[in-house]
Amino acid sequence: MSFDRVFKERQFKYGDVSNFMHYMADEKLLTPLDSYIQLKEPEDKVKHFTKRLNEEYRKNRNVRMAVDVCVHCGACLYACPTYITSGDIYNSPLGRAELIRSVIKGGRMSGKLFGKAVGAVKKVDMEYIKKIYTYYWLCLICRRCAYVCPLGVDQTDVTRTVRSILYEIGMASRFTSLTIDAHWKSGNNMNLKPAAVESIMKFVKNEIKSEKGIDVKIKINEKSDSLMLPSSADLYMNMETLKGYVLFLNIMGIDFTFNTRSVETANFGLFLHPEHMKRLAENYVQVARDTGAKLVIAGECGHGWRVHKGYTLPRLREYGIEMVHIHHLVAKAIRDNKITLDPNANGNIKYTYQDPCQYARGGDLTEEPRYIMKHVVKDWVDPEHSRGYTWCCGGQGGNLADEVVPLTTQYSRLWYEEALRYNADWVIRPCSICKAQLSHVVPYLNKIYNKELEYSGLMDLVYRALVVKQ
């Protein structure tokens, strides 16, 4: 299988996962990345790290309050998928928090007076920062800790902050950096060029014609009422999801266009640096304005939805543009009897719906997908760990990187076993990262558990269930 070599080279050991450090981006990769946001690498990396950490702590309310109010109760320990499955205390919200809290404490009066007794680190050096890099890149940014913490301490936002400072000193995950670089250069994570997009859309049109017997209209780079933002992986790996968008929007008579400057809905800037996140989001805003769209429709992508809801949407509203998720439109169409769905089309299969983290925790997108599920399949189960308690796919937060697959396969055991608990045959996780992660780990998990679990997005089911009236 694809990752056999990595499994041999990097073996998972319960209790210590420090060997799973993400490969770092080299200078050749970082130089253009830095130039996009006008970043200059500092001369004294250690000094910069400490200084910026304190600055960010003072500046960001979510970070400041997370550091200030955590009472060390440990509720996050049995919420965090990375700790549950790895058993390495530094690979936990509490462990990660202490790695940097000790730096902040070191600069305070209490830290200077009492040192280790109050958890202050004596000396911050590159060795210590490397340890921070290792464990902060293994965080899934799934926000389960934030939801479970009675005080709402979101360690994942601390993770984002720390990663951004690490990036400023030239320490960034290679995989995430490559993805962001592709997004900057081509407008999508997969580096799809306009000609490729047009060719794929032609293929999709033909596929829909042959499977559903309908001629669909696909506009590319044209003025339109709506701008559709698919995940670029939908044009490459999740073709059924893409067909779902196109067929549904056509049946509904919605005037929409794709745009080759943003055949994407993801925003890996979320995982690396707020400046990258904001500027990549600004591209979505600009494309929507240039398209003349009144509505932007987000495709299936969890973290992308978080950035859209937390950043892109307020910015779009400044120009009188609204944004929704494709699931909002489908659910509304079902409620209003605008479409006909045949659950038989999705077979006699037992499905289970698992919320992508960022749809559930802060995304407010939990009920629409369930409503759709009720209408597109005959048999499905809503698991115990759902909505706020949903398990991460194991590949979020930049952890789709090849070099960590043996570890993220462990992370994935939680959602996988959750599906097995209900004897489900098919897992629905309508998120691009989830689907990519599942493509990495399901072959291994199926082998370990001797099962044949399958997976897909939700629009795939909508596509199959949609009845086309000639």
Place this chain on the structure above:
Amino acid sequence: MYRLILVILFGYAPYIAVGLFILGIAYRLFLWTSATALTGMYNVNAGVNEKSWAATTKEVLKRIFLFYTLQGREKDPELFYGSFLFHWGIWIALFGHLGVFIPEIYLQDWFGLTPYYHHILALYVGGAGGLMAFAGMIILLIRRLGSKQIKLKLVNEFLINLKIKRFSFLDDYFADSLLILIIISGLAQTLGITSTSAAYIGTISTWVWSLFMLHPNVMLIAGYTLFQIHLILVMVFLVYFPWSKMMHPFSYLLMPTISRPSINIKEEAI
């Protein structure tokens, strides 16, 4: 000399402690509000369907009073019951302290609370609150010091080691110890009172009232050593509180992940 010490400790220090407590909290809240950024986002809500202020308020109240996000009711009962007992115990005990702050005559005039019923309430309700807080604190402390393992059963069983001790420091133990000592010294007075020796009714409340009136009469409490110890510990607590994690109740006012509604999708846009 003894009188001078009494005057300093119980005539002046309470004003300083309360002043530092209020100013410290205000300063801390100022620091939190002056941190306006949200790691590049406009909104960082982490709740589920917290779409309005009403939903957000409900969510926060459920977290404060029911501790409902703690999944450990079955898996980690020490945290759930320890927190529940401690916090509810403290709230009951704090509420009961109103009986010391309000002079007896007003208690009777305003609430019809006779000394007899005041005594019964203090002994049984206040005593129960103190005992709950004490039990909760002990449970939490044992949990902090122990090496607990939590089992998560899906298909297989995942064993999760709660290594909280490893990340517990002097400030955690200081806060825990201080609270335990305050509870014990308060509880000893509450459980030790009888209807004929209810100092809080005639004596201590008069001293508290003299503080309110800015004419502290320290001699009223000169003979109450246990109360004096309790008071000194409380003053240390008040001064320390704003600079510690004990500020966490105030975080519910401002925590952007749970105390602010998320950005709504407009119904008409769908």
